Amino acid sequence: MRVWSSKGNLKIIGGISFVVFLVFFSFFPDLIVSHEKAPTLMLDDSGNVIAKPPYSPMELPPFGTNNIGEPLLYNLLAGAKYTILFVTIVCLFRFIISSALALIYAFYIHRFRNLVQRAVEIAYIIPPVIIVFFLLAPMLFVFQENSLQFMLLLALVLIAIGTPPLALLIGDEIKGELQMDYIKIARLQGVSNFYIFKKHIWRIIKRGLGFFSFKIIYSYSYY
Structure with a gap:
């Protein structure tokens, strides 16, 4: 009961409930407003x-x-399912790719780890919104804004700019776990990286699913 009563979990539950509410009424907008x-x-x-x-x-x-x-309310509700689907796909690919890169970053990159971290931090001095604008604005002269080609390009750009910082965040958490004494002892005993991942690191990835759910809610409000 303590877990579910914490403020953080209540916010996530409230956000997910709001998204479920939007999805439901997106399929049945006439329950709230007439299309007349x-x-x-x-x-x-x-x-x-x-x-x-x-x-x-x-x-x-x-x-x-x-x-x-x-009525604009009807159009907003009817179109919400497409926006939520788009945001979910973008966030899902970000999470999957970031998790894979985080494992490589934590397990195999040692000498250039600080260089990778600084490169990502420097790259994100520029707000991502500005990066998206300058990358996609020229494409509007080639593709229609609502065309499938433009939406695919938009998804690729959003995945690309959101993946590095998320990979770094997950990678640093995994790296901190790898520094624990019981992990070091397990390695001295010849335990493989796969076993360490299965028994210890996978817990971190699973916790990231909660962050993934929150990211969908945040990204939906952002888009």
Whole structure:
């Protein structure tokens, strides 16, 4: 009971519940808001035109409409499943690739470990948003923004810029585990790296699944 009552876990549970809520109503948006289009013109009691699409949230709550009178709340809910699917795929590949790189970083890279760490830290002095903008902005002249090619390119870029710091984070945690006395004793007894991974390091990777879930929630709000 103590574990589930901690503030960190409550935040994760609340975030996951919010995503589940969005996914459910993304498939059934009519349960919350009608898809019926707003009237072409909004008239006052005297028959004078006072507004026309797109309506503002004040004119047609809660979020107003688009240019053709469709409720924005309906469109946001209906499109949430695609955004969540995209974010989940990006975060899943980031986690898988980062975990693999973290194992290589912790087990096999020794001489150039500080060099790798400094290179990643220096590279991320520039905010990732700026990197994404300069990489993808020229592509808009080649691909349509909603095309499959552009979405694949966007996914590759987001995976590429998010993988190195996550790999470094997981790798440092694994490296700290490898410095424990019981790991050193096991190595002196001839225990293989695979056995150490299976018995000790895999626990760290599993804990990363919780971070992976939180990352999906954070990335969804970011995108």
